[in-house]
Amino acid sequence: MTSTALAAHEVAVSYGGRRVLDGVDLRVAPGETVGLRGPSGSGKSTLARVLALLHAPEAGHVTLDGHRVAGARHRLPAAVRTRVAILFQSPRAATDPRLGLADIIAEPLRATGTPEERARARAAELADLVGLTPDLLTRRPHAVSDGQLQRACLARALVHRPDYLLCDEATAMLDASTQAHLAAVVTDYQRQHAAGVLLITHDPALMARWATRVVDLPPPPQS
Amino acid sequence: MTTTRQPTPVPSGTGTVAPADSGTVNRAGTAAPAGTAAPAGTAGRPGLLEVDGLTVRFQLRDAVVQAVTDLNLTVHAGELLAVVGESGCGKSVLAHALLGLLPGNATLTGHARLRRPAGERVDLVASSERHLARAVRGRAVGLVPQSPATALNPVRTGRRLLEETLRAHGRTRREAPAAAERVAADVGLDPADLDRYPHELSGGMAQRLATALALAPDPPLLLADEPTTGLDRPLVDHTLDLLRRRCDAGGAVLLITHDLAAARRVADTVAVMYASRIVERRPTAELFAAPAHPYTAGLLDALPERAFRPVPGHPPMLTDLPPGCAFAPRCERATDVCRTPPTPPAGTPGRVACHHPLTLGAPA
Numbered sequence: 117m118t119s120t121a122l123a124a125h126e127v128a129v130s131y132g133g134r135r136v137l138d139g140v141d142l143r144v145a146p147g148e149t150v151g152l153r154g155p156s157g158s159g160k161s162t163l164a165r166v167l168a169l170l171h172a173p174e175a176g177h178v179t180l181d182g183h184r185v186a187g188a189r190h191r192l193p194a195a196v197r198t199r200v201a202i203l204f205q206s207p208r209a210a211t212d213p214r215l216g217l218a219d220i221i222a223e224p225l226r227a228t229g230t231p232e233e234r235a236r237a238r239a240a241e242l243a244d245l246v247g248l249t250p251d252l253l254t255r256r257p258h259a260v261s262d263g264q265l266q267r268a269c270l271a272r273a274l275v276h277r278p279d280y281l282l283c284d285e286a287t288a289m290l291d292a293s294t295q296a297h298l299a300a301v302v303t304d305y306q307r308q309h310a311a312g313v314l315l316i317t318h319d320p321a322l323m324a325r326w327a328t329r330v331v332d333l334p335p336p337p338q339s
Numbered sequence: 340m341t342t343t344r345q346p347t348p349v350p351s352g353t354g355t356v357a358p359a360d361s362g363t364v365n366r367a368g369t370a371a372p373a374g375t376a377a378p379a380g381t382a383g384r385p386g387l388l389e390v391d392g393l394t395v396r397f398q399l400r401d402a403v404v405q406a407v408t409d410l411n412l413t414v415h416a417g418e419l420l421a422v423v424g425e426s427g428c429g430k431s432v433l434a435h436a437l438l439g440l441l442p443g444n445a446t447l448t449g450h451a452r453l454r455r456p457a458g459e460r461v462d463l464v465a466s467s468e469r470h471l472a473r474a475v476r477g478r479a480v481g482l483v484p485q486s487p488a489t490a491l492n493p494v495r496t497g498r499r500l501l502e503e504t505l506r507a508h509g510r511t512r513r514e515a516p517a518a519a520e521r522v523a524a525d526v527g528l529d530p531a532d533l534d535r536y537p538h539e540l541s542g543g544m545a546q547r548l549a550t551a552l553a554l555a556p557d558p559p560l561l562l563a564d565e566p567t568t569g570l571d572r573p574l575v576d577h578t579l580d581l582l583r584r585r586c587d588a589g590g591a592v593l594l595i596t597h598d599l600a601a602a603r604r605v606a607d608t609v610a611v612m613y614a615s616r617i618v619e620r621r622p623t624a625e626l627f628a629a630p631a632h633p634y635t636a637g638l639l640d641a642l643p644e645r646a647f648r649p650v651p652g653h654p655p656m657l658t659d660l661p662p663g664c665a666f667a668p669r670c671e672r673a674t675d676v677c678r679t680p681p682t683p684p685a686g687t688p689g690r691v692a693c694h695h696p697l698t699l700g701a702p703a
């Protein structure tokens with residue numbers, strides 16, 4: 117298989133003896149926005165975590181442009197790891213409360229050895245892209261709203277110019293205007309970089325508006 | 340796995356959208372100057388909760404946060420009022436203020452009078468913490484919390500939590516078990532789930548348990564602060580429908596949410612909050628069909644089933660609000676007069692804090 121895509125092949129995951137994913141395939145190609153739908157407990161978030169290389173499946177595997185990726189995310193070479201980014205629902209759970217927003221955005225760049233000046237410039241550029249005004253960048257998470265913090269998380273997710281962006285209910289906590297803005301930022305980014313997007317949302321209107329293709333996960337297997 | 344194309348978008352919510360003009364009927368004939376008009380059918384009736392000039396300020400080291408400014412609203416028995424707005428607009432501070440749960444650097448002025456079952460009124464702003472803790476929170480104002488997982492005591496089963504709450508509110512040891520099962524059934528909790536600990540419950544079940552706990556003392560007013568965050572659509576709808584049923588049975592609910600679809604599904608009245616103030620308050624169907632405040636219109640345009648277009652610009656910092664209309668830097672309709680506090684023209688429907696509301700046509 118040599119196709120350009122982020123793909124899950126026959127992926128199986130259990131939690132506490134209960135199967136949540138049982139041999140699932142999913143493929144996200146460059147430029148498309150795949151909406152992932154399924155009842156509560158069908159493993160949508162688990163599948164996103166598997167694709168983000170944050171969770172190793174018990175069976176099956178993930179491929180990136182046809183190459184099999186295995187192992188924990190933090191052990192993968194940066195060149196592989198940085199190609200897939202994930203954005204979660206709750207920005208508070210995903211950010212270090214001790215860092216200012218500029219550092220939250222720049223941190224993945226520093227972690228891969230980007231020179232400080234470049235890291236800072238790139239963080240500022242992305243902050244602007246996601247609609248964070250400069251006065252917010254020195255603030256820490258507790259001093260900004262959920263919407264502002266999620267903007268920072270999106271900027272952080274884009275710093276390495278990922279080829280795939282996985283959005284797991286990423287706008288569920290946001291007001292309509294912030295949601296529409298972040299969706300527009302993602303769509304623009306996607307157009308410029310031919311990125312593939314995975315969209316998990318419980319909002320049928322958002323799904324209809326944003327996804328270019330929708331995939332239904334079957335209900336969780338009964339055990 | 341099946342792969343499908345998404346069917347044609349169906350607007351969420353249960354309300355039907357009336358043609359753009361049908362909501363503009365202004366009650367000019369009877370309406371007092373805007374800002375004092377009450378929702379239809381409730382005019383003159385005293386509310387269960389009457390918030391009057393509520394203002395909350397937070398003192399920071401070098402700045403003052405204007406979190407809630409001169410806020411007026413009334414919630415009647417049987418009414419579901421939704422306060423909508425973006426995160427950081429002050430709506431959660433409002434909830435905390437009504438429960439007396441503001442941090443120490445907050446100053447609170449104005450009134451929030453709650454009518455108690457016996458008929459006497461208690462001012463939530465003037466009450467002591469002791470009184471709030473003993474007689475108000477839980478008993479007179481129930482809270483459906485934002486994140487039930489952290490609000491529930493982890494070392495008690497749902498059954499025990501419910502029975503303890505019921506007994507704390509006057510049920511006897513003999514009555515409590517049956518009453519607990521009844522409340523649990525009301526919110527769709529299985530008796531089997533009652534014997535689990537909170538961490539063993541899914542997000543949806545934990546939310547139902549939290550809702551059951553809020554309902555157990557049968558408070559006349561229920562305050563729901565972002566009760567649907569993180570829930571799947573069916574659970575969102577279930578939670579909202581529970582709140583609706585509560586109102587239909589004569590209770591009053593103040594729903595605080597960022598989710599317009601949620602407000603539209605269940606609210607009688609919607610109040611839109613922007614930069615610490617309520618900018619528009621009107622019956623739900625009217626507001627969705629013909630928003631009058633430019634911010635409301637912008638917010639509705641941002642919905643994925645509408646234009647999916649964000650409101651341009653950024654909300655102002657609550658530490659640095661302009662003297663006039665706080666929306667002016669983002670507003671297409673702004674004129675010089677908007678540098679003064681918005682006083683709506685006569686005949687504006689509902690309560691709309693704007694010099695040039697939309698349903699009255701373009702600014703002259």
Ligand code: SF4
Nearest residue numbers: 664667670677693694
């Ligand atoms: S008062 Fe003026 S600036 Fe404010 S919303 Fe109305 S038209 Fe716009």
